[in-house]
Amino acid sequence: MRGYAILFAVASLVLLAVSWWQAQGSEASDFLAFWGAGKALLAGEPSSAYDLSWQERVQTSSGSTGWYAYVNPPPFLFLVWPFALLSYPLAWIAWVVVTYAVWARVSVNAFARLWLLVLVFPGALIAAGHAQNGFVTGALLVGGVALLDRRPVLSGILFGALVIKPHLALLVPFWLAAGGRWRTIVAAACSAVGLLLAAWAALGTDTMLAYTQSWEASSAIMRAADADFLLRMATLYSQVRLFAGGTVALAVAGVVVVAMIALVMRSWRHMGQDAMATGAFMLAATAIASLYLFNYDLPFLILPLLWLVREGLREGFRPWEKLLLVALWFAPYATRAVSLPLGLNLMPLAAMLLAWLVWTRGNTSDASRRS
Template sequence: MLTHLREADWLTARRVRGYAVLIAIASLALLANSYIKAMQPAGTDFLAFWGAGHVAAAGNPVAAYDLAVQESVQTATGSEGWFVFVNPPPFLFAVTPFGALPFPIAWIAWVGVTYALWAWASIRAFPRLWPLVLAYPGALLAAGHAQTGLLTGALLVLAAQSLAQRPALSGAAIGALVVKPHLAVLTPFWLAMGGKWRAIVAAGASALGLLAASWLVFGTDTMAGYTTSWEASRAIMGERSDDFFLRMVTFYSQVRHWTGEGPAMVAGVLSGLAALAAAMLAWRKSGEDVRASASAMLAATALASPYLFNYDLPFLIFPTLWLVEQGLERGFRPYEKLGLVALWFAPYATRAAALPLEVNFMPLCSLALLWLVWTRAGQR
């Protein structure tokens, strides 16, 4: 029995493809349910993006950060709830075209376009493993929330895949993460330790270019209006909401849920420092293997910030499938197959279990993923 689990020879490529198809079909039903709920009075996070894009498309981008205007615009859809828009002004370039659409159509279009971008980047990185890409639970969870995870995941995967051959494209993708900068917090250190100066210059040019373009297009008042959203962000993080912290996937959030702010800060700092060390040492550990180093950096990214949700995790497809790729090429280690199945499911499974169990196990899964990548990196 132990051999049956340790080697998992029964988990053949044909069965994996079959299971992926079944999961994709089930996820479509869950996605339809998410859409139905998003159209109900309780509302959805996407209202913040649509509301900001709606006023920007109407020629009033500064109203994206006006709480009174956003309440009026978002509740006009029939929602009883409304959501604060806290993303930087360059993100208005992404949401304005969708804000010009009716809300029910905009939700579908946003999910479809961002999923397509993420799938394109991920299949480009792992063409042989495309069924595991399309059915990745982490991406399908992000799709159900209609959040930013698919867009930011596409940028991170593109950056990781392109660095070896097209460093300028890789850097430009990293710079575009100015729309959600805490997901790129490790990349400057990682690129610098690898001596990837062309990518660093491209990242800086991309970030500064987007900021300058948003200033030029949306105006000084909009840039100033963004600073008013910081207070809303502080208020959200300051509230003691058990559900809020259980939906997050960081050691900070879980320690804060069970204890308080002080111990949580210690946990967050330790997690962030460990992630930073992993990103900076990834090149030495991987022997200059770009994909191995990128896998370590991306796995560490899930541990770097105190503010992260399950729907932010589609970028973990890269380290997860890199491990699958290594196993197919060099042989799987004992229990590794089953471990990778669990980690592939983890973003969805840990979110589903978080509220009933009153703990989100995703930080431990991210740590396990980093450990598996670390122990694989540099092997010859």
Template sequence: MIDIREAGWLTPERVRGYAVLLCLASLGLLVDAWLKATGPVGSDFLAFWGAGQVTAGGHPALAYDLDVQERVQLATGSQGWFAYVNPPPFLFIVAPFGMLPFPLAWIAWVAGTYALWAWAAIRAFPRYWLPVLAFPGALIAAGHAQNGLLTGALLVGGVALLDRRPLLAGALLGALIIKPHLALLIPFWLAAGGRWKAFAAAGCSAVGLLALSWAAFGTATMQAYMTSWEVSSVIMQVADADFYLRLSTFYGQLSLFMPSSVALAVQVALAAAMLGLTVISWRRFGQDGMATGALMLACTAIASPYLFNYDLPFLILPVMWLVLRGQAEGWRHWEKLAVIALYFAPYATRAAALPLGINLMPLAAALLVWLIWTRGGKPRQDQYS
């Protein structure tokens, strides 16, 4: 008699086969995303490309000028445009893409950032390279042409390298100055574990990138960036139900049913709880950077109030960490099925959000935190090789 709690039908051979099918199907979805992005529908990538174009043209401050960005982006034939609100160091990254025609820049951006993310994730889990490549959390980010693959590469690389190359790990994590709300827990995580080399490297990386962008782009660009904070504030003030459904956070979902101020208070309490778990994880996992890092990344998906499903490629690390522990030490009842659900969660919860009227990704993140925490103990080092 088959015990569904064990999911014994999911053999390594079937995992590889399903991963290949998922990759092939995703190619068709990416082609469809490119056709929409280069047509009247447009794409989030328009903001990056428009900012990159004016930066490459020698006018980086205009990346934050709404009138200029509207004109530049609509010239592609899109019927919509997007404000650029990322910090100035991100201009170093988008400037080369602004020198390309938009259709080609979209392809180069998706291919380049996916390759960086895949390189970091496969180095962390070389035995599972095929399911890593097919991770739906990365594929949804690719379809949106957002920066989740790039930030995912920094987070995965930083966590995976912490025990072996702390200075490089810290430098990667500090580069999250390009999207700092993804780094909410990182300083506390590093400090709690006494990883001071990585802590210092992260600080130097963040401050260095800010200083370099100031020197390269000028004070006018730094001041223009501060005006973009008003744009972000307005976006949140006029947010409707569809916007909150696209957020993959407890704050976003609670805002559907209660005043935003109350939802934010609950979010702050949740963030404090995730911070507490992150800090004490070093004792629970025996100073193992990969284990505590897996928990920290899972907690990040709950702690940050402003995340979309395309921001979640970094969840490949906590999901695959559970796979390593399950394969090495045995699976608990229902655990394998839960990990399968978590593997698909970034994509599936986004697809179901509008039809269901709620985005279930925050609950998936909570399940991920619980599964990692209850695993406890320090894993054998050979599990990471």
């Protein structure tokens, strides 16, 4: 894997340069919405971040003919406004470098021995190429799990900050409650409420109300989703909807969400109260349960992947486990690369395999440690 990682690192630099170049073209990239939202704050009009006509005018001033609606909650504006001080090409680079560095630092702290596999994780490459917020949410999820035992309050603060993209925290409250981690739950609640109140105080009531108007934009995107859009999504819901329609997809998704909640809550008994093991399963299950998820949202899967590697190095690898881990390490990038030609995004299946490996490894590793 070190050899693969070095080769992939070289290729990644070329691919990232291509992504940056393409982001300057007529279609730009998702980051343009963040940059435009930051411009609204610099102009003293934070509510304009959610004004579609304002965003179109500001974003197309960068030279792009395409533009994107900004739909993130108001606290996310605190993160994006400094980057609007730069021109769009420089802001793109700065956003990728800074958010990647934060995610990498948090992930390396959790798995210091496996630092090289962190730095060139393909799930990080696709997040960098899109200049989306996968590194930010990935750092919050990985940090929250890794710090749960040692610094439960800080763990809760990180989880609470997921108010910027709350659907990625779908399983977190159930996981924490089942483990009896009440200090972390209280810290998470205080963090989420505190960020919302800070945004209200700093950005005003108009901005908070304007955010609710963005819900219609998000709803319109999903109503109009065509096959290409659904294939770019990495959820079981999107792939079922592609072949069976929205009603069936929602029914299947509802069953899956309930099943993942039940398994995440049961994981504490199954894995002997091991926070890293149950947290690894919770993150793998998040990639299964979420209805709205793209491959660039998946840097958080570095934790369950490297937890499996670490346990394998400690306890010995099971038959075929090394090969499966190599495939899963590449999966966030590879499944997106082949989704349009194949007509199916296989990332949900990869997430299910990852969750199964964690579940079965967690049981045997815990038994080994007890013996």
